[in-house]
Amino acid sequence: MKIITENAVYVQKNDIAYLNNTDLSIPASIFMKVFGNGIVIIDDSNRYEFEKFEDASEIEFFKGLEWIVDYNSVKDLSDDEIIEMGQSIAQLKNQIAQKFNSMSEKERKKNLEMVTQCELLDFKMYSLRDILWFKKGHLKMTLPEGTDYPEKFVQKEEKGIQKLMRRIFPKREN
Numbered sequence: 388m389k390i391i392t393e394n395a396v397y398v399q400k401n402d403i404a405y406l407n408n409t410d411l412s413i414p415a416s417i418f419m420k421v422f423g424n425g426i427v428i429i430d431d432s433n434r435y436e437f438e439k440f441e442d443a444s445e446i447e448f449f450k451g452l453e454w455i456v457d458y459n460s461v462k463d464l465s466d467d468e469i470i471e472m473g474q475s476i477a478q479l480k481n482q483i484a485q486k487f488n489s490m491s492e493k494e495r496k497k498n499l500e501m502v503t504q505c506e507l508l509d510f511k512m513y514s515l516r517d518i519l520w521f522k523k524g525h526l527k528m529t530l531p532e533g534t535d536y537p538e539k540f541v542q543k544e545e546k547g548i549q550k551l552m553r554r555i556f557p558k559r560e561n
Contacts (some may be wrong), residue, residue: 389449390458396449397437397531404429414448435528454507456514462537473515480508
């Protein structure tokens with residue numbers, strides 16, 4: 388998920404990790420900002436954290452990545468509207484897959500970007516699922532300062548053992 392503001396873009400580490408695993412070229416400044424300090428581990432403890440990018444070229448790069456869901460465009464949509472978006476993405480993915488599958492082996496080798504398109508659409512659908520879970524309070528993430536939470540946002544409080552475990556084992560900051 389990305390959050391675009393007037394002079395910055397915030398991108399979840401989950402999206403950056405996925406971007407790094409694609410064949411898409413990543414501007415050096417973005418790569419160095421995220422991975423330049425050695426080993427970076429992105430797992431369930433930090434995948435929904437946001438990285439801030441302020442350089443104009445970095446902002447434009449992320450604006451152009453349609454497969455990363457733009458938070459501001461979906462935050463106030465109803466569940467049904469988000470599901471409808473997911474269904475449209477699934478239809479597009481199926482159209483691409485059918486076209487690819489109808490090609491000869493030789494044509495497929497020339498059109499491998501169609502496979503990448505389908506994978507990126509899958510990732511976008513998972514991001515929409517995450518937004519639904521976030522809006523319902525099933526997924527916890529902290530939005531960057533100054534970002535509005537969705538209408539009718541539900542923040543579930545930790546109870547009992549969850550709260551105790553967080554106190555005993557606080558999240559480590561680097």
